[in-house]
Amino acid sequence: MPSLSESVRAALATVIDPEIRRPITDLGMVRSVDITESPAGAVVTVGxxxxxxxxxxxxxxxxDTTAAVRAIDGVAEVVVAMGVMSAEQRSELRSMLRGGEPEPVIPFTQPGNLTRVYAIASGKGGVGKSSVTANLAAAMAADGLSVGVVDADVYGFSLPRMLGVDRPPTKVDDMILPPIAHGVKVISIGMFVPSGQPVVWRGPMLHRALQQFLADVFWGDLDVLLLDLPPGTGDIAISVAQLLPNSELVVVTTPQVAAxxxxxxxxxxxxxxxxHVVGVVENMSWMDQPDGTRLEIFGSGGGSVVAANLSTLVGAPVPLLAQVPLDVALREAGDEGTPVVLRDPDSPAGQALRGLATSLAKRSRGLAGRPLGLSPVTS
Structure with a gap:
């Protein structure tokens, strides 16, 4: 039978750091465990x-620590004594989280990395690209995937509000621990600038900011990384292609011909x-009417036209992945910080976006950058 000290250590291994998503014992956060016997039972002090x-x-x-240790038979009281890691401890933690790498690297470009990277793009603003990104992330996380989101729309960041992020990132020296909302790890320039202040940056600063978001942020083992790109084909779009050559594009449009x-x-x-262009998402496709008809406010066919023209242009099939109807619930959910796929999953927009998330999640990653396990044969 394990001793009380062993039982306490085992219980602490079940306590998960809410930011890093690993047991506090694995992260070197447990400084000490002291047990004092009393007539009523053991008093356990956890440092x-x-x-x-x-x-x-x-x-x-x-x-969480108190609950885990208090559940052990014979424990009457739990005292949690908080301290702060030394510089050496933080250095060891950063190195461990980076897989032994002393300096930041972009994990999604490393050999063997299996994270699917989707860059959500649009030609112009106002087509609902950020709403699509937020709902895709929330739906995938709800299905059990590990998901991260980079709000790369530096000038028009909106994902913190749409995902309900209510606190800034935590910094461990030069490593950033991203906030988690609805099971999604999120990073945005909006978390680093005062409310209402514009970001006035040129190309090199935009590139460096994106590089930091990818390398300096601790993402952990992600199944999917989504990037909400700014509209158009500017600096950020080019930087994404350079920094994440394995990323794939999802193009968002509306049915309107001009868009x-x-x-x-x-x-x-x-x-x-x-x-690789994964496909096209047509947003604001129609509005369902009480009599069962559809009101096509922005016209029709735009998504199909974009998919067909891109197929010709890139020389490979580019499908129309989804048509998302205009839905008041989608707008309300975004303003409230709970994506519609969670707040009202059976709404017309919720169903369309959940279906899109499922189809993207099931796609396997390409072979680019992945070892094939082959050895050259010499004659």
């Missing part, structure tokens, strides 16, 4: 070192960057 003094989830760790023509340009960048 925990936080990554930073201002850890926003300190109360969560305290509550569709512009959307083709966003997809056509793949001919220069050699990215």
């Amino acid at each position: 925990i070192d936080l990554t930073t003094a201002g850890c926003p989830l300190k109360d969560t760790i305290t509550k 569709a023509e512009v959307a083709e340009r966003a997809g056509s960048i793949a001919t220069q960057t050699r990215q």
Whole structure:
């Protein structure tokens, strides 16, 4: 039978750091375990070192630790004594989280990495690209996938609100721990600038910001990474192709002819960057009426036209992946910070977006950058 000390250690191994999503024992956060016997039972004092003094989830760790240890037979009281990691401890933690790499690297470009990377693009603003991104992320996470989102629309960031992110990232020296909302890890420039302040940056600064979001943020083992790109074919779109050559494009448009023509340009960048275009999403396709008819406010056919023209342009099939109807629930959910796929999954938009998320999640990653396990044969 294990001793009480062993039982306490085993219980602590079930306490998960809410930011890093690993047991606190694996992260070197448990400083000490002291047990004092009393007539009423054992008093267990657990010393925990936080990554930073201002850890926003300190109360969560305290509550989870107390609950895990208090459930052990014979424990009458649990005391959690919080401390802060030393510089050496933080250095060891960063190295461990980076897989032994001393300096930041973009994990999604490393050999053997299986993360599917989707860049959500559009030709113009206002077509609902960010809404599609937020709902895809939430739906995939709800289906059990590990999902990360980079709000790469530096000038028009909106994902923190749409996903209900209510706190800034935590920094462990030069490593950033992204906030988690609805099971999705999220990073955005909006978390680093005062409310209402514009971001006035040129190309090199945009490239560096994206590079930091990919390399300096601790993403962990992701199944899917989504990037919400700014509209058009500017600096960020080019930087994504350079930094994430294995990324694939999902083009968002509306049925309107003018929007569709512009959307083709966003997809056509793949001919220069050699990215794969996964398909087209037509947003705001129609509005369902009480009598069962559909009101096509922005016309019809734009998504199909974009898909057909891109197929010709890139020389490979580019399907129309989904048509998402205009839905008040979609707008309300985005404003409230709970994506419609969670808040109202059976709504017309919720159903369309959940179906899109399922189809993208089932796609396997291509072979680019992956080892094939082959050895050359010499004669």
